[in-house]
Amino acid sequence: GSHSVVRMGTEGAYPPYNFINDAGQVDGFERELGDELCKRAELTCEWVTNEWDSIIPNLVSGNYDTIIAGMSITAERDEVIDFTQNYTQPDPSAYLVMAGNEGVALEGAVIAAQTNTIQASFVAEMGATLLEFASPDETIAAVRNGEADAVLADKSFLTPIADEGGDLVMLEREELIGGGVGMGLRESDGELKEKFNAAIQSMKDDGSLNTLIAKWEIGAAF
Amino acid sequence: MPSTPKPTESPVIEIRDLHKRYGDLEVIKGVDVTAHRGDVVSLIGSSGSGKSTLLRCANLLEDSQKGDILFNGEPVRWSGHPRRPADPSQILRIRTNLSMVFQQFNLWAHMTILQNVMEAPVTVLGRDRDEVEAAARSYLDKVGIGDKCDVYPAQLSGGQQQRAAIARALCMEPQALLFDEPTSALDPELEQEVVKVIRELANEGRTMLIVTHDMKMAADVSDHVIFLHQGKIEEEGAPDTLFGAPKSERLQGFLASTMAV
Amino acid sequence: MPSTPKPTESPVIEIRDLHKRYGDLEVIKGVDVTAHRGDVVSLIGSSGSGKSTLLRCANLLEDSQKGDILFNGEPVRWSGHPRRPADPSQILRIRTNLSMVFQQFNLWAHMTILQNVMEAPVTVLGRDRDEVEAAARSYLDKVGIGDKCDVYPAQLSGGQQQRAAIARALCMEPQALLFDEPTSALDPELEQEVVKVIRELANEGRTMLIVTHDMKMAADVSDHVIFLHQGKIEEEGAPDTLFGAPKSERLQGFLASTMAV
Amino acid sequence: MSCWETLADYGLRSLGYGERLLPRDELTICQQVVLIGSGMLWNIYFGVLSVIVGFMLATAVALGKASQSALWRKLSEWFIFLFRGSPLFIQFFFAYFLFLSLKSSFPAASVFTSAWSGALVVLILNTAAYSGEIFYGALMSVPKGDIEAADAYGFKGWSKFRKITWPTMLRLAWPAYTNEAIFLFHATTLVFFSGFPARQQQGDALYYASYFADKTFNPFIPYPILAGYFILLTLIIITLFGIVNRRLNRHLPQNDRPRLKLKPRLLR
Amino acid sequence: MCTDPSQLDQFSWLACYLTTPKHMALYWSVGTVLSLLAITAPAALLFGFGGATSARSRITPLRWFGKGYIAIVRGVPDIAFFLFFVIALDQGFEWIRHQVKCPDWPDPIRQGNDFIVCAAAKMPLGTAPQWVHETYGFFLAVLTFAIVFGAFAANVLYGAMRSVPHAQLETAAAYGMTPRQTFWRILVPQMWVYALPGLGNLWMVLIKATPLLFLLGVEDIVYWARELGGAKTARFTDYPHADWRMWYFFGLLVFYLLFTRVSEVVLDRLMKRLTHGQATVGGEAQRKAA
Numbered sequence A: 001g002s003h004s005v006v007r008m009g010t011e012g013a014y015p016p017y018n019f020i021n022d023a024g025q026v027d028g029f030e031r032e033l034g035d036e037l038c039k040r041a042e043l044t045c046e047w048v049t050n051e052w053d054s055i056i057p058n059l060v061s062g063n064y065d066t067i068i069a070g071m072s073i074t075a076e077r078d079e080v081i082d083f084t085q086n087y088t089q090p091d092p093s094a095y096l097v098m099a100g101n102e103g104v105a106l107e108g109a110v111i112a113a114q115t116n117t118i119q120a121s122f123v124a125e126m127g128a129t130l131l132e133f134a135s136p137d138e139t140i141a142a143v144r145n146g147e148a149d150a151v152l153a154d155k156s157f158l159t160p161i162a163d164e165g166g167d168l169v170m171l172e173r174e175e176l177i178g179g180g181v182g183m184g185l186r187e188s189d190g191e192l193k194e195k196f197n198a199a200i201q202s203m204k205d206d207g208s209l210n211t212l213i214a215k216w217e218i219g220a221a222f
Numbered sequence B, C: 001m002p003s004t005p006k007p008t009e010s011p012v013i014e015i016r017d018l019h020k021r022y023g024d025l026e027v028i029k030g031v032d033v034t035a036h037r038g039d040v041v042s043l044i045g046s047s048g049s050g051k052s053t054l055l056r057c058a059n060l061l062e063d064s065q066k067g068d069i070l071f072n073g074e075p076v077r078w079s080g081h082p083r084r085p086a087d088p089s090q091i092l093r094i095r096t097n098l099s100m101v102f103q104q105f106n107l108w109a110h111m112t113i114l115q116n117v118m119e120a121p122v123t124v125l126g127r128d129r130d131e132v133e134a135a136a137r138s139y140l141d142k143v144g145i146g147d148k149c150d151v152y153p154a155q156l157s158g159g160q161q162q163r164a165a166i167a168r169a170l171c172m173e174p175q176a177l178l179f180d181e182p183t184s185a186l187d188p189e190l191e192q193e194v195v196k197v198i199r200e201l202a203n204e205g206r207t208m209l210i211v212t213h214d215m216k217m218a219a220d221v222s223d224h225v226i227f228l229h230q231g232k233i234e235e236e237g238a239p240d241t242l243f244g245a246p247k248s249e250r251l252q253g254f255l256a257s258t259m260a261v
Numbered sequence D: 001m002s003c004w005e006t007l008a009d010y011g012l013r014s015l016g017y018g019e020r021l022l023p024r025d026e027l028t029i030c031q032q033v034v035l036i037g038s039g040m041l042w043n044i045y046f047g048v049l050s051v052i053v054g055f056m057l058a059t060a061v062a063l064g065k066a067s068q069s070a071l072w073r074k075l076s077e078w079f080i081f082l083f084r085g086s087p088l089f090i091q092f093f094f095a096y097f098l099f100l101s102l103k104s105s106f107p108a109a110s111v112f113t114s115a116w117s118g119a120l121v122v123l124i125l126n127t128a129a130y131s132g133e134i135f136y137g138a139l140m141s142v143p144k145g146d147i148e149a150a151d152a153y154g155f156k157g158w159s160k161f162r163k164i165t166w167p168t169m170l171r172l173a174w175p176a177y178t179n180e181a182i183f184l185f186h187a188t189t190l191v192f193f194s195g196f197p198a199r200q201q202q203g204d205a206l207y208y209a210s211y212f213a214d215k216t217f218n219p220f221i222p223y224p225i226l227a228g229y230f231i232l233l234t235l236i237i238i239t240l241f242g243i244v245n246r247r248l249n250r251h252l253p254q255n256d257r258p259r260l261k262l263k264p265r266l267l268r
Numbered sequence E: 001m002c003t004d005p006s007q008l009d010q011f012s013w014l015a016c017y018l019t020t021p022k023h024m025a026l027y028w029s030v031g032t033v034l035s036l037l038a039i040t041a042p043a044a045l046l047f048g049f050g051g052a053t054s055a056r057s058r059i060t061p062l063r064w065f066g067k068g069y070i071a072i073v074r075g076v077p078d079i080a081f082f083l084f085f086v087i088a089l090d091q092g093f094e095w096i097r098h099q100v101k102c103p104d105w106p107d108p109i110r111q112g113n114d115f116i117v118c119a120a121a122k123m124p125l126g127t128a129p130q131w132v133h134e135t136y137g138f139f140l141a142v143l144t145f146a147i148v149f150g151a152f153a154a155n156v157l158y159g160a161m162r163s164v165p166h167a168q169l170e171t172a173a174a175y176g177m178t179p180r181q182t183f184w185r186i187l188v189p190q191m192w193v194y195a196l197p198g199l200g201n202l203w204m205v206l207i208k209a210t211p212l213l214f215l216l217g218v219e220d221i222v223y224w225a226r227e228l229g230g231a232k233t234a235r236f237t238d239y240p241h242a243d244w245r246m247w248y249f250f251g252l253l254v255f256y257l258l259f260t261r262v263s264e265v266v267l268d269r270l271m272k273r274l275t276h277g278q279a280t281v282g283g284e285a286q287r288k289a290a
């Protein structure tokens, strides 16, 4: 269909991709990216936050038109919705442990992860003891209070925490589980998908995407 | 006041061959009662003989298994099994012409005494609220609890509750009244007042069925007395004959105790 | 049976200058009652004069504002404001020696009749269950509802409930009994039975306070009659003198209605 | 894989028996039904234990609130206020935090950082507060004639309560208490949703339902399955509580006469 | 000036911090929660009353409907209900509007996983400003809450109606009141005494269910407390801090306790008025205390 206003759905709890800033507005890498894409595609856009668990059902049911929420492109998701081309390189996942505990044997350790994330499935499969928490904050807290030996999460999420220079350090070891991140759209919305694909391509081409990635320390450039 | 049937009019209340059971317990085993306009019929009999049940059947509060009940010659229509009155508009017509004073009073606990008395005339009969209030107050005065208008039933003594229940029945100004031991909680003085009220009502042409344990009262107010024994009418007749010359042995025994003291 | 004070023993129940109010309403305004072992004291008076309240005070169910209550010479200890009995073990001692039949019966709705009667002797007095059951059945037989042992109160007629309440009180085999209109729902025949029971109890040496509207019964069973009027004792004395030659005008008026019929 | 095999593999998965990994792709309805059902074991475990223990505690709390002693009264009032006054998930949050800090001083307290014991404690206290208030309300609605008769016959303390007050109190409280029991079973879904961490993907019914909703992106299958299980569980609770209710009300004359039936006129 | 490093550690820092627009959203959400409760409570009571009366109706289909509503909705945990019901409700509304507004629409509504109605049938319209979307979401949340808690209220009221002593109703019948009059004049006024404890409890549960609002797409206080309380690194905020959820949750605790306290006082008053003069232990205690 044609969209007079494109409603952009995001989570608002996943810095640096998207978060709510002090002014109460959606901010972050994806906010800047989204605004720029809309400008290039000559669309009027509006930002909406939605809770992660129901972010796809609400898209297909038409409550907003795109998902731009640090969502990795996976085959499972692609069956249900469509993705634009990726606008980040695949982001590795990393481990965070207490300083002094860097030598822990991960395969036999207790590893915290957020419920229903790719990291949680990964830990379950690698044979470590998985401890699932509802929010990313709690996974970090679990390491601090000794409930878990390590936390596995997106590297770009963990980097700022490790950079704080506190009691937590990141391990060298990384896991390549996620694909690149793209925008999610309804499968029936091919026209919109093409517009955004074109816009992303133009940002890739003129290097402005790389500038943004560098600014928000998202990971590797294109 | 001998019982004087008025053959031109059909009786106000007529019960024919009524049978009623609670589960396996047969409580009423074929009873006939006839009461014409202005008649006062007393039901006497020992405790558990089925007097209250009979009144409750007359008021269509209980289902019955067999027999007919007629009001002003109009038989109650039954349906179903166990049978019950079939026609809601008929039930309503009968009940608004029939007021009952319950053995346990059953005042509505959430209303003050005045509200208790006013409720049915206003909501059921649709009478004017102010008129009803005036009437209600006068009936409460009549039974001597005019000062208790604004308290709740739980704050009254037993006798006061009973009088409130009587006032409630009177305020309906019905064609017929059913009294279940209306003076059980009253002292002799008040009992006399109630007797006076009953006489007045009879003179106004109202029909009454009265269950009572007080033989003096039965003798005093009734046109007709029925002695119930184990769910059957053992003997009936004008009070003079019944109390003066009881025929059945059971009644003789029953009355003996009244005279005993 | 003239009242015979036994000066060597202190009275079983003694009430001195009792005052009781409900909110602003003063219900008992200085009443004295004395009952020795084996005494039967009747309380008569019009509805709302405070008879039930007096019994309830005697049983320590109501707080009172002033006055003393003594059992076997032992005064009830009070405390607090509004004052109430202070000593739980004393209350218990008094109450287990004192059984009450309530005006509204107050049978425990969730227990069968037999359970109602057995409950207190077994639980409170700790008597043997089998013995109590035998006793309970015999008391229920005595009041004529031996066949209703296993039904619940809601399935009984008014008079049957009252008799169950009497059986419950008797089964406690207490030193003293408080009866609040124990025959209000009973026919004359059963009333005679109850009168007989009361006489037997008196002969066994039990003390009784009886509230009644039945002057014949009062005259018949009492050693002493108290006429209560608006919370005060208007007149008292032996039944012969009180009923035979009432002095106060109020009592004369009150009794006139009894004789009226 | 047949559904029976699925049952064998995942029937007790929530307790850690059977397949180590959860199914990941080509999810069948059967897998969803079996795993969510397996998770129900946890809900039942939490619900049953806290109903039983909570009932006893609630009775004590209600008595405390009605007691003459100011100490017991205040204690019960505050207990009820605290647990009835705050959302369960905040209770879980603080309890988990508290157990964690206890653990650092008493290693023995470390069991409570696991859901099976820590969440159970919270649920017990929570239901005791809610039911305690219900019982207290019912206590206040007991007909005064019953109590007076008991007083007059010298009943006191425990025997008065046990024999006279308690049965009537229970009878009056029962409908509301049934509601509370149902709420409690429903509240058990919060344990892993926002309370305690799930270990090795062993969680309750909601945990697995949201696992499937996340994997299939279709909430209209796993959640209705979960709803179905809970409706079944609720019906069982209602039936069991209904049996007790009938027993509590057995003394009332039956008024459940067959009702006037409006005959459907559709076929005419 | 709020980010002036010299002012850190000072009271003014806290003052600045607590007045960021993001905190304003938290305070605003308090209003959202309160108004949701204010609208939901009477709505749920209405649903409950309807449910209870239909459950005891003489008309068989209506009775089944009432009993079914109570049994089914009461059977499902509110979380589970919220996780799929709102979306279903929303789709339901749009489907109906679609049937009415675009009867000639050629495409199917379900296309694979997608749910697509014509633009005119969208709720709210795609062109509507954000506040309309939020209000609509709020309305959906109220409706969902009312349906869920209505079922519980129906159960409480149903039980309360059965607790009214039969003699009281019988007397009304004897005085010629129609079933309708008996219902409104005797049963309904008397049932409140029996219903109020249960309804009060339900109200408490309802208050405590508001943290689930975020599942319905409404940003409630708990959402904001989580959001604000989580650890913040200096890169994304002017006010970095460690995990402060403890404090925010403590604030929530105080809010809920206060709110409960106020509710209790009001419910107590109501109960006092209802038990006034009644022959129960409660009425008796009131009398003796006077």
Ligand SMILES: Nc1ncnc2c1ncn2[C@@H]1O[C@H](COP(=O)(O)OP(=O)(O)OP(=O)(O)O)[C@@H](O)[C@H]1O
Pocket (backbone or CB within 6 Å): B154, B155, B156, B157, B158, B159, B160, B185, C022, C025, C027, C046, C047, C048, C049, C050, C051, C052, C053, C054, C103, E287
């Ligand atoms: N709970 C109460 N609250 C307020 N007033 C009450 C209460 N109970 C009784 N009263 C009042 O106290 C007075 C005395 O009541 P009581 O029950 O003692 O009368 P009684 O002599 O037993 O009368 P009856 O013969 O009618 O039973 C009455 O006027 C009554 O209205």
Ligand SMILES: Nc1ncnc2c1ncn2[C@@H]1O[C@H](COP(=O)(O)OP(=O)(O)OP(=O)(O)O)[C@@H](O)[C@H]1O
Pocket (backbone or CB within 6 Å): B022, B025, B027, B046, B047, B048, B049, B050, B051, B052, B053, B054, B103, C154, C155, C156, C157, C158, C159, C160, C185, D253
């Ligand atoms: N709801 C009931 N269920 C079962 N049996 C009942 C029920 N109500 C009354 N009965 C029985 O029916 C019989 C008649 O009761 P009823 O109340 O008519 O007696 P009554 O003549 O009014 O006695 P009373 O003078 O004692 O009031 C009694 O034996 C009683 O036990």
Ligand SMILES: [Mg+2]
Pocket (backbone or CB within 6 Å): B051, B052, B053, B103, B180, C157, C158, C159
């Ligand atoms: Mg009777």
Ligand SMILES: [Mg+2]
Pocket (backbone or CB within 6 Å): B157, B158, B159, C051, C052, C053, C103, C180
């Ligand atoms: Mg009295």
